[in-house]
Amino acid sequence: MQYLLCNQFLQKISVSRIQVIQIHPYDPTSSYVGGIGTYIRGIIKHTPTECEVSYVGVSTDPARYPVGRWHNIKVEGRKLRFFPVISADLRRRKSIPLSLRFTLALLRYRARIEHDKAVLIFHRIEPSLPFFGSNSARILFLHGHNGKDFYNPQSEVRWSYFPRLYFLLEKLLIAKIEQVFIVRSDAIPDYQSLYPRLHERIHFIPTWVDDSSAAILAENEQAGLRQQLTAPLLFAPASKLLLFVGRFVSQKDPLLLLRAFHRLSQTRQDLHLVMIGSGELEGEIRQFIATQGLADTVHVLGPQPHQHILRWMNAADCLCMSSAFEGMPVVMVEALHCGLPVVSTNVGEAARLISNQQVGRLVKEASPAALSLGIEQVLAQARDRDACRRQASPYRAANVLQALNAHLGNRLTPQR
Template sequence: MRKPVLTIFYQFNPWHSTIGGVQTVVSNFIKYAPDEFEVRLVGTSNDPAQPNGKWQEAELAGRKLQFMPLFTLQNDNFRSLVPTTLKYTAALIGHCFASDFMHFHRLEPSLATLHWSGDKTLFIHNDIQKQMQSQENANAILWRRFPQAYFQLESLLVKQFNQILSCNSESVKLYQQKYPTIADRVAFIKNTVDSQTFCPLSLEEQQEKRVALTQKLELPANTQFILFAGRLHPQKDPLLLVRAISALTDLNVHLLIAGDGELATDVRLEVERLGLSKRITMLGSVIQAELTKLHQATNVFVLSSAYEGLPLVVLEALACGTPVVTTNCGEISKLLPANCGVICEERTPVAVADALRQVLLHAENYPIEACVRATEPYSASTVVGAVYSDMWHRWKQQNLVSTVQKCSTNFT
C-alpha cells in the first residue's frame, strides 16, 4: 500500500519562520509526522534567489518533506497593504495540489481548492467572534472592516471540509451553531507545545542564566525579569503591558520584549514617554532557541492580549517552569491553574501590574513542577500523534471500502 500524502497549506518558510503560534503548530505537525505519511508543505520563500513554484526535497527537525514556495515573502512580521493571506490565496489559483489529506490554517486559501478532491481539515487558531468584534484597532484585521463579506465567504467555504478543528471552545460552539448541517465535523483540539524544545532548568542553572542576563544588560543583581514574546500587533496589545510596567514602581523589574511588528515604533515611543528606557529592553524578533533560553531565565511570562485561541507561547513558558500573568482571553481559564500564575479579570495597567506583583513577591506559590505538569496534556507528540492516528484510520477505511467495491464489481 502506498503512503497517504498530507499537504499542508500555510504562508511561511519553516526554516526562516516569522513570529506566530500557527507557524509553530505547523512545524510540530511536520516534526511529529509518522513515517507512514508523505508530508508536503506549500509555503513561501524568504530568498529572492530561491526558485518558486517548484517542489524541493527538504528536511525539518529530522523529518523529510516536500516543500514548494509560492512566492517570496521577506518579512511577514509587518502587514503590507495587501494581506499576506490574500497574496497566498491568489498564488494558489491555477494550481492543483489535491492530495489524500490537506490541512489549512487559514480559511481564505481554501477558496482556490473548492473543487480539489481529498480529505480537508481546517484549523482555527482564534476566538473568531471576538476577533471580528474586538475594538482594538479596527484596521488590525482587514476582515473586521467587512464582517458580512467575511461570513458570506465563510459560509461558502466551510462545507468542503471533512473536519474543522479549533483550539478555542467558543469557536467550536460558534461553528456548530452557525452550520448545523456540518456540526458533527467541528471539534476541539488542544494546542501543542514541544517538550523536547521547551523544558525547565534546575534552580541552579536558572539562577546562573539570570545572573548572566543581568550582567549582559548591566542591571542590578537583584533584578527580576518579565518576558513578553509575540508579534507587536493590536491583538497582543503591547502598549497595555508597557503601561503596566510603569505602574510597577515598587519592584526592581525589567521587561524583555521579544518580538516585532507594526506597533514596534508605537511601543518605543510609549517607553520613552513614560521614562522606562532603563526598565524595558526591546529584543526584536528572536529565534526559537533563544526564546527557550529567555523562558528558562525569566521570573514570569506576561500576555496582554485582547483575544486569543489557546496562546501557544503560554504553553511554552509553562513548559519551561515559568509562571504566567495573562489577561482573560481564549482558553486561558481552562489551562492555567492557580499555582501556575494569575489571570487578570480586567484589562487595565493597574490590574496587570497587581498580578505581576503577586507572582514576583510570592514565587514559592508557583513552583516549577506545577507549571510543567499543567502542559502535559498539550504535548506536541501526543496531540499531533492522535490527529495522525485518526487520519490513518480514515485512510485504511477508505481503502477497505474501495477494495470491496472493486471486488464487488469484478464479481458481478
C-alpha cells in the same frame, strides 16, 4: 492527528506513500516562528514516516528559495518538500492582505501541487478556495474564534471590516472540509450552531508543547542561563525579569503591558522587562519607553529563533500577556512547561491554563492597575516550578495528538 489519518489511508488504498500537504502563508525555513508557526512545525515533526510531507507557503528568502519551485529542506529534523508561491516579509503588513495574495498565488500554481489524492491541511479557510473541486481530503485548523474576534475593536485582521463577506466565503468553503479543529472551546457550540450539518466534524483541540525540544532546566542551570542572557543588558543580579513574547500589534496590546510596567516601576526599582517580537506598534512602543524614561529597564529584542525564546523562558521570573483576544497561546503552554508562571488577561483558553494561583494570575480587567497587581502578586509568592509543569503536562504533543486521533474516526476515507 496524522498518525490515524495516514494509517487509515494505508489501510484503504494500495499506495506506498501518503502525501500530507500543509498550506499556509508561512515560511518553514524562517527563524521567525510565532504561534501558528510553532503549530505547523509541530505537525511536520510528528507526521509518521508512512507519510510524505510537503509544505506550500511563502519565501522570506527568495534568493535561496525561489518562488514557483520545489525545494528539498529539513524542518525539525524531518525532510520535506517546500513550494513557496510568493515572497513575503512576515514581519511587515502590506496594503493588500497576505492571505489574499497567497490565495491568488495558489490559483496560479495549483497545477504544480499534486493535491488530488493528498491530505491538505489548512490553518485558515481562504487558501482552501483554489482546491474547492479537488478530490483531496481536507482538514482545517482555526486558531481563534472568528465569530467574536472579527468584531473585537483591537483586531487588525482585514476581514474585520467585512465580516459578513468572510462568513459567506467560509460557509461555501467549510462544507468541503472533512474535519474542523478550533483551539477555542467557546467557538465549538457557535460553529456547530452556525453549520449544523457539520456538527460532528467540528472539534476543540488545545495547543501543545513539544517536550522533546522545550528543555526543562534545573534551578541552578536556570540561574547560569539568566546571567548569560542578561549580562549584555546590564541587569542587576537581584532584578526580577518579566518576559513578553508576541507580535507588536493591537491584538497582543503590548502598550497595555508597558503601562502596567511603568506603574510598577514607580514603586519598584528591581524590575526589567524583555520584549521579544516585532510589528506595526514597534514605533509607539519605543516612543513610550523613551518618553517614560524606561530605556534602562525595558529591552526590545526583536524576533528570536524558537529555541532562543525557550531559553529566555527558562531564565525569566514571569511571562506577561496583555492580549485583547486569543485562541490558546502556544507561548503560554511552553512557558508553564518551562516552569515559568504566567500573568494574562482573561482571553481565549487562558483560564484553562491559569486555573490556580500557583501557576500565575488571570486578570479579569484589561487595565494597567489590574495587570500590574497580578504581576506583583506572582513576584511576591514562592516560585513553584513543578506546579507550572504539571499544569502544562496534559498539553504535551503526544497527549494532544492521541486525543485528536479519536476524533478523526472514518471520516477521511479517500475516494477510490
